[in-house]
Structure formats: C-alpha cells, structure tokens
Amino acid sequence: MKNTVLTLLKQKQSGDRITMLTAYDYTTARIFDECGVNSILVGDSLGMTMLGYDDTLAVTMEDMIHHTRAVARGANNAFVVADMPFMSYQVSTEDAVRNAGRLIKEGGANAVKLEGGAEVCGQISAIVNASIPVVAHLGLTPQSVNVFGGFKVQGKSLDNARKLIEDAVKIQQAGACAVTLEGIPAKLAEIITKKLVIPTIGIGAGSGCDGQVLVYQDMLGLTVGHTPKFVKKFADVGEVMRQGVSDYITAVKDGSFPSEEHTYAIDEDVISAIAK
Numbered sequence: 001m002k003n004t005v006l007t008l009l010k011q012k013q014s015g016d017r018i019t020m021l022t023a024y025d026y027t028t029a030r031i032f033d034e035c036g037v038n039s040i041l042v043g044d045s046l047g048m049t050m051l052g053y054d055d056t057l058a059v060t061m062e063d064m065i066h067h068t069r070a071v072a073r074g075a076n077n078a079f080v081v082a083d084m085p086f087m088s089y090q091v092s093t094e095d096a097v098r099n100a101g102r103l104i105k106e107g108g109a110n111a112v113k114l115e116g117g118a119e120v121c122g123q124i125s126a127i128v129n130a131s132i133p134v135v136a137h138l139g140l141t142p143q144s145v146n147v148f149g150g151f152k153v154q155g156k157s158l159d160n161a162r163k164l165i166e167d168a169v170k171i172q173q174a175g176a177c178a179v180t181l182e183g184i185p186a187k188l189a190e191i192i193t194k195k196l197v198i199p200t201i202g203i204g205a206g207s208g209c210d211g212q213v214l215v216y217q218d219m220l221g222l223t224v225g226h227t228p229k230f231v232k233k234f235a236d237v238g239e240v241m242r243q244g245v246s247d248y249i250t251a252v253k254d255g256s257f258p259s260e261e262h263t264y265a266i267d268e269d270v271i272s273a274i275a276k
C-alpha cells in the first residue's frame with residue numbers, strides 16, 4: 001500500500017520509526033521499495049552522488065525532475081519526496097509554488113522538500129495551499145554551505161539551538177508535514193522531536209528522531225572518499241561491484257566469457273548452406 005503523509009504521522013504517534021533512504025533512479029528505487037523502506041528521498045545530493053559536483057548548488061529543476069520521474073516509477077509503496085534545488089524557491093513564493101508543482105506533475109513526487117526555517121515559511125504555506133505536502137529541512141542545510149563556511153554541525157551554541165527550535169515550530173505552523181534534521185546534536189534533535197506533532201527524520205541527528213535518512217551511496221559503501229561521522233556502512237556494494245567488473249574483464253580477455261550457455265545456436269544445415 002502506498003505510504004502517505006498520514007502513514008508517516010501515524011508512525012510518529014505509535015513510535016514506529018520511519019525509514020527513509022535517498023534514491024535517484026528506477027532500479028535502486030525498486031530494490032529499496034521492495035525492501036519496505038517507508039519513504040524515498042530524491043535528494044539534491046544527486047549533485048554529488050550522480051553528477052560528481054562538490055556540493056548541491058549547481059543542481060537544476062531539470063536534473064530533479066529527470067531523476068524524480070525515474071524513482072517514482074520504481075516506488076510502488078514508498079512515499080516519494082523530491083528536493084527543491086537551490087534557487088528554485090528562494091526568490092519568490094510564485095517560483096516556489098510553480099517549481100514544487102513541476103516536481104509533482106512532471107516528476108511524480110508525493111511531496112517536496114526545501115531547506116530553511118522562518119525565512120521560508122511563506123513558501124511552505126504557499127506550496128501547502130497549492131495542495132502539495134512539504135517536508136522542511138533544518139540544521140546543516142547543504143544549500144547554505146557558503147554561509148556556514150563548510151559542512152559544519154549546527155545548533156551547538158545557545159543562540160543557534162534556540163533558533164533551530166523556533167524554526168521547527170514555525171515550519172510546523174506554516175504547514176510542513178515532516179522535517180529533516182541534519183547535522184545537529186542528538187539531544188537538541190530529541191527536544192525538537194518531542195516539541196513537534198509532525199515527524200522528524202534525522203541524518204546525523206541521533207536516535208531520538210522519529211525516523212532516519214541516509215544517502216544510500218554512503219550506507220552501502222559506494223561513496224568515493226570521505227564519509228561523515230554519522231554514516232554507518234551497512235554493506236560494501238562498492239567492493240562487490242569492483243570484484244564483478246574485474247572478473248568480467250578477466251573472463252572477456254581470456255575468452256571464458258561468453259561460453260556456450262550464453263550463446264545462441266543455429267542449425268548446422270543453415271551454416272553449411274551459407275558456407276557454400
């Protein structure tokens with residue numbers, strides 16, 4: 001059965017932790033959906049994981065729609081959330097509503113996600129008024145990397161922690177259906193989670209959140225180079241891929257692939273007739 005905003009809300013109420021993973025294509029979305037993940041996030045992290053950029057800032061609406069469409073086809077049950085890319089909602093509420101609408105209509109998402117607190121409440125309520133569920137995103141919001149001066153844990157100082165709690169309350173009042181809490185101390189995330197009616201989905205925010213999300217390349221061992229402290233590697237798919245590809249190269253080079261079983265046969269009389 002398709003998960004909805006109500007499924008996630010009921011999970012919070014009953015203490016059934018929400019599971020979310022990123023996905024950016026049909027094949028991966030299908031596997032995660034079959035595993036029973038509650039929600040799939042088409043994150044603008046695809047700028048890094050799919051497109052090889054250093055951050056999310058260059059990701060376009062076209063990129064997001066393209067990948068969301070592929071994921072939506074593979075997600076029979078999972079609630080599909082699509083990120084609004086940098087500069088698709090900051091300039092005006094009109095932009096925000098139009099671009100959120102595109103992720104739903106053209107991308108097939110079930111909800112959109114955008115970064116920020118008080119400063120984006122106008123956008124959140126306008127998008128919700130257009131009948132589109134909005135997931136908010138607070139804490140280490142990667143689209144603000146240049147303001148933070150790097151990917152740094154947020155909410156450690158008293159002022160910053162207070163501001164995050166206020167922002168969380170405000171985005172809920174604006175109509176957000178859930179909020180991602182990224183890169184903040186676990187105890188702060190727990191306080192925010194208890195204060196809110198809507199579910200919190202944490203990444204680098206401890207176990208006190210109503211759910212967890214990870215970038216799948218990080219948790220499956222596909223990320224090249226550094227992964228943050230909060231990542232746990234649940235499998236080494238990268239190693240499996242390297243082994244499989246190496247074996248393929250060896251088998252082609254030594255002629256052991258393709259063998260008889262992977263080859264189409266033809267009647268001998270046809271062959272001898274051709275040879276004449």
Ligand code: KIV
Pocket residue numbers: 022041042043044045046083180182203213214215
């Ligand atoms: O883009 C993304 O993958 C995200 C998650 C890290 C929450 O926003």
Ligand code: NA
Pocket residue numbers: 043044045056083142
């Ligand atoms: Na994101």
